[in-house]
Amino acid sequence: MIWLIKQAMLPLMPGSADLPGLADTKLDAFLRRMRRESDPLFWAGIVAGSVLCAVTPLITLGVPLPAFLLPTRLRMRHAARLLVHRFYPIRQAMLLVRYAAGLCWGADPAVRAFFALPAYPADPGTFRSS
Amino acid sequence: MGHIAFQAKGRAVELDSDYVVVGSGAGGASAAIALARAGAKVTLVEAGPWRDPSDYPHSGYGTLRDMFERWGTSFTRGRAYWPVLQGAAVGGSTVMNSAICVRTPADVFDAWQSSAGIDGRSLAQAVWAAQDELEAELSATPVPVAARGRLNLLAARGADALGYENHFMTRYVRDCQGSGSCLQGCHDDRKQSLNRNFVPELLTRDGDVLSCAPVQRVRIVRGRAHSVVGRFKHPQTRQPGAAFEVRARRGVFVAASVTGSPALLMRSGVRHRMLGAGFRTHPGAPILGCYDEPVDMNRAATQGWSSLAYRESLGLKFETLGMPLDLVAGRLQGSGHELMERLREFRHLAMWAVACRAESVGHVSVDWSGRPVVHYTCGEADMRRMREGMYVLAQTHIAAGARAVLPAIEGFPYKLEPNEIELIRSAPIDPRAYVAILSHLFGGCVMGRDPARSVCDERGRVHGHENLYVVDASALPGNLGVNPQHTIMALARHWAKQAVETGKC
Numbered sequence: 001m002i003w004l005i006k007q008a009m010l011p012l013m014p015g016s017a018d019l020p021g022l023a024d025t026k027l028d029a030f031l032r033r034m035r036r037e038s039d040p041l042f043w044a045g046i047v048a049g050s051v052l053c054a055v056t057p058l059i060t061l062g063v064p065l066p067a068f069l070l071p072t073r074l075r076m077r078h079a080a081r082l083l084v085h086r087f088y089p090i091r092q093a094m095l096l097v098r099y100a101a102g103l104c105w106g107a108d109p110a111v112r113a114f115f116a117l118p119a120y121p122a123d124p125g126t127f128r129s130s
Numbered sequence: 131m132g133h134i135a136f137q138a139k140g141r142a143v144e145l146d147s148d149y150v151v152v153g154s155g156a157g158g159a160s161a162a163i164a165l166a167r168a169g170a171k172v173t174l175v176e177a178g179p180w181r182d183p184s185d186y187p188h189s190g191y192g193t194l195r196d197m198f199e200r201w202g203t204s205f206t207r208g209r210a211y212w213p214v215l216q217g218a219a220v221g222g223s224t225v226m227n228s229a230i231c232v233r234t235p236a237d238v239f240d241a242w243q244s245s246a247g248i249d250g251r252s253l254a255q256a257v258w259a260a261q262d263e264l265e266a267e268l269s270a271t272p273v274p275v276a277a278r279g280r281l282n283l284l285a286a287r288g289a290d291a292l293g294y295e296n297h298f299m300t301r302y303v304r305d306c307q308g309s310g311s312c313l314q315g316c317h318d319d320r321k322q323s324l325n326r327n328f329v330p331e332l333l334t335r336d337g338d339v340l341s342c343a344p345v346q347r348v349r350i351v352r353g354r355a356h357s358v359v360g361r362f363k364h365p366q367t368r369q370p371g372a373a374f375e376v377r378a379r380r381g382v383f384v385a386a387s388v389t390g391s392p393a394l395l396m397r398s399g400v401r402h403r404m405l406g407a408g409f410r411t412h413p414g415a416p417i418l419g420c421y422d423e424p425v426d427m428n429r430a431a432t433q434g435w436s437s438l439a440y441r442e443s444l445g446l447k448f449e450t451l452g453m454p455l456d457l458v459a460g461r462l463q464g465s466g467h468e469l470m471e472r473l474r475e476f477r478h479l480a481m482w483a484v485a486c487r488a489e490s491v492g493h494v495s496v497d498w499s500g501r502p503v504v505h506y507t508c509g510e511a512d513m514r515r516m517r518e519g520m521y522v523l524a525q526t527h528i529a530a531g532a533r534a535v536l537p538a539i540e541g542f543p544y545k546l547e548p549n550e551i552e553l554i555r556s557a558p559i560d561p562r563a564y565v566a567i568l569s570h571l572f573g574g575c576v577m578g579r580d581p582a583r584s585v586c587d588e589r590g591r592v593h594g595h596e597n598l599y600v601v602d603a604s605a606l607p608g609n610l611g612v613n614p615q616h617t618i619m620a621l622a623r624h625w626a627k628q629a630v631e632t633g634k635c
Contacts, residue, residue: 012465019470034191037366039201042194076466083465084540088562091540092211095460102460107189115455115477117428123192127179127365128341130135
């Protein structure tokens with residue numbers, strides 16, 4: 001499932017010579033952590049959006065193939081069309097996938113350095129005990 | 131006992147107290163400390179964990195995980211799926227909001243008198259007196275010059291150029307450093323969120339605090355609130371822990387939020403046709419400006435500027451809202467190389483937002499598991515006003531020197547040049563076209579004089595239950611058109627004092 005989510009996310013934020021893309025981040029570790037820690041509804045939404053992305057090139061491109069078998073250029077076009085799809089639930093599902101992708105990308109130290117932002121310290125995840 | 135955090139399964143935790151307060155946000159913490167200062171033994175029961183500044187997250191991911199209820203997955207059921215954001219921690223939403231302090235406008239009490247039959251004038255005097263106290267106790271101060279940053283200074287410049295009222299916000303922040311991390315919890319420990327003052331003070335006054343302790347129901351015996359029961363829940367693993375019961379000798383105050391309070395009363399067997407009704411909100415939509423010079427919107431007070439110039443005419447409030455990169459990245463329109471080119475401009479973006487005092491009314495129900503569900507659709511008239519507010523903010527961006535604005539409206543151009551912003555006035559008014567968020571919530575247990583049309587009376591006491599109170603925004607019979615925290619805290623303080631003084635419970 002992590003792999004499928006990655007396939008949905010990677011075309012959304014490609015890298016360039018100077019600005020790292022999602023593929024340049026620790027996306028695998030991020031998604032494993034998210035699977036472990038996130039609210040079940042949140043994770044279910046990410047999964048649903050990713051599955052949707054995988055199975056719908058037929059409706060966006062007229063291509064009867066799963067998205068992960070498409071060349072990069074077509075995968076990007078497919079994702080872009082899902083994000084503006086006239087059917088609202090489809091748009092919202094892809095928005096959630098992009099939102100989660102942004103959480104990973106925007107927290108990456110190299111990305112943050114590009115924007116002259118300091119790297120985030122680790123999130124403590126702690127709380128007061130009795 | 132003191133503070134009791136998550137307890138693993140085993141022996142049940144049982145406590146006795148004069149008063150039990152459910153929820154430790156603006157209403158709950160304020161009521162609890164008022165009761166304790168009056169000499170009562172108080173137990174505060176909070177579903178979320180108790181985090182201190184050293185525990186606060188830094189990233190957007192951490193903020194979703196540690197600060198928001200259920201990772202921010204609450205959303206409206208209606209025409210559009212709009213997120214309903216609420217805090218989940220000791221201190222409630224005061225830990226992750228911008229600590230904005232706005233006194234309750236007089237017209238709010240007039241409206242409540244008219245719609246709910248309460249004594250508006252008396253309530254106004256009591257609330258304002260309580261707000262005087264709160265402002266002194268919680269260091270309500272305008273954003274200092276050094277913390278304003280370009281995010282807020284540009285807004286002031288633009289509004290001044292257009293000639294409408296605007297101001298730097300007064301907030302409960304002591305010597306703000308402008309670190310732009312209100313949303314994540316103030317790492318500088320300057321924000322006076324209630325986990326930093328009222329709740330610790332409660333412990334010094336022989337009070338108890340249960341955290342990681344969601345209340346399942348209020349046990350009501352022959353019309354009297356007897357105790358609250360629930361089971362501890364680990365905030366990370368979500369594993370259930372030991373059962374708890376806190377018995378109340380004198381009364382139970384419910385402040386579990388606009389979604390949580392009606393749901394709790396429903397689960398507790400309170401039967402009232404108005405329970406859950408009257409849900410109102412201030413839907414907020416962003417509009418960004420893109421500037422030639424870097425704005426660096428996170429190097430500033432997160433929400434440091436505001437305008438109420440259009441509150442009376444259009445029911446609108448304008449605010450700045452500095453958002454971190456990782457929360458903006460996935461929300462800009464587009465994807466692929468197009469999105470990446472847009473993201474390059476992040477440092478040059480200033481995010482401002484319009485909040486609408488919407489007239490649309492929804493309701494809160496519970497699902498099969500007892501969890502709250504918000505049913506709400508923002509109506510056409512409200513959407514037109516919100517759109518108009520976006521247009522005014524677009525004008526303000528241009529007046530401040532922006533070279534373009536980003537309206538973030540589905541089906542609309544991503545970027546508008548200065549000579550194109552008039553197009554906003556013809557943008558779609560379908561809520562599905564907007565990325566709006568609901569963070570100011572009202573209603574669900576509305577107060578009023580007529581028991582047939584309200585859940586609680588003008589003292590916050592649930593009709594038909596002499597010692598059961600609602601002391602959060604769910605009791606408000608209308609929205610305010612201003613940030614609600616100051617109103618909620620003052621009302622809760624006033625009602626708690628009244629309850630003790632009248633000795634009715």
